[in-house]
């Protein structure tokens with residue numbers, strides 16, 4: 001067994017921890033850092049519940065090891081709200097009923113955050129394509145798509 | 160599901176990685192994007208004693224253009240390949256193939272080299288490399304050797320890369336003249352591995368006669384299948400409906416697909432025929448433009 005020291009910046013805060021090589025990043029976030037907003041579903045990269053942003057890319061945290069993020073920057077769902085206020089994307093999820101049971105929501109929010117940073121005017125089809133990386137077992141993703149579309153519209157007005 | 164224990168190394172240079180690989184012999188494994196390896200480790204289908212992480216080898220993350228050639232570093236993320244203008248302009252088949260791989264969140268991490276070495280028989284990048292007639296560079300502490308796509312894929316999940324070797328570069332020739340290409344696949348859901356996939360690249364002369372064609376099928380054999388007989392038949396011809404039918408019948412004759420949970424052999428044969436026709440037709444139309 002090998003143990004490694006990992007220093008990583010998550011949501012602007014530095015964490016310095018010791019981890020076993022085999023510790024998955026998803027478990028590190030939840031168990032070592034206490035950031036339980038990141039959810040764990042399938043643990044083979046299919047469901048998307050554990051999606052977080054590592055160095056400006058939305059990725060599956062169940063398919064990375066904690067030791068791999070040494071020296072890097074990350075954002076998890078806990079990093080979205082500012083000063084206790086939900087951000088515009090989160091507010092639109094509430095307004096458009098994009099939550100459903102809520103289990104897959106953190107992953108979807110993180111994928112969407114990364115996606116909207118790189119694509120400012122996606123159409124419905126693009127949004128659906130991005131969402132296909134997430135399994136939501138509740139219903140038809142309708143509220144989720146609406147919440148994202150509304151965020152895109154709001155951003156256009158703000159520009 | 161959690162992986163078994165292993166030692167972890169994170170080399171900073173290619174040389175260091177190669178030495179580590181040699182020292183660990185058959186017990187070490189490279190981790191690139193981890194999008195195939197980590198699921199397998201999480202399910203304990205693979206329990207390597209040691210992982211050599213190549214993610215810090217920035218030298219292996221590049222897309223370069225040379226006269227007649229595009230070179231791509233093994234660590235280049237699939238998403239970067241997908242959005243590269245250089246690739247779209249010179250080897251557009253690859254840009255067309257990559258969006259079929261998993262989802263944007265897995266392409267953000269998955270690499271071009273990892274997909275080639277993983278060598279799933281329905282995977283998109285192996286199929287595209289074979290269709291474009293590409294080759295790869297494989298390094299060990301002793302040498303760097305070049306292997307053509309035709310010799311690279313050995314069987315299911317097995318390539319010519321030995322346990323102490325590292326795939327470093329992918330070389331793809333830029334075809335001259337009027338070139339067309341097409342990539343198509345049928346999967347049960349978007350983002351899943353294909354049941355059957357087909358890719359075609361061809362060039363035509365001034366009279367719209369086919370001067371070179373490569374039609375390749377995925378998901379019908381243990382490795383991407385270059386349909387040599389069909390490619391020979393197409394040589395010097397204009398594409399007509401009867402020629403397309405002939406190609407479909409060759410395809411049906413040369414493949415031996417298997418039945419599994421997802422599709423019967425008959426259905427795969429049917430898909431292989433229609434997809435072959437579709438890719439050929441689309442590639443031909445594109446080349447004529």
Ligand SMILES: Cc1cc2nc3c(=O)[nH]c(=O)nc-3n(C[C@@H](O)[C@H](O)[C@H](O)COP(=O)(O)OP(=O)(O)OC[C@H]3O[C@@H](n4cnc5c(N)ncnc54)[C@H](O)[C@@H]3O)c2cc1C
Nearest residue numbers: 045189191192193194195196261269270273274276282326
């Ligand atoms: C939900 C999901 C859906 C997917 N769907 C598809 C799909 O539709 N089509 C598809 O093709 N793939 C699919 N994949 C797999 C794809 O995402 C992987 O990116 C790819 O197959 C492996 O690339 P990687 O960089 O992640 O490699 P890794 O998983 O890190 O490695 C894969 C294998 O290659 C070896 N290896 C990697 N790099 C090198 C190197 N440079 N030299 C020597 N050996 C090396 C490793 O040791 C390992 O054996 C999917 C994955 C997920 C999680």
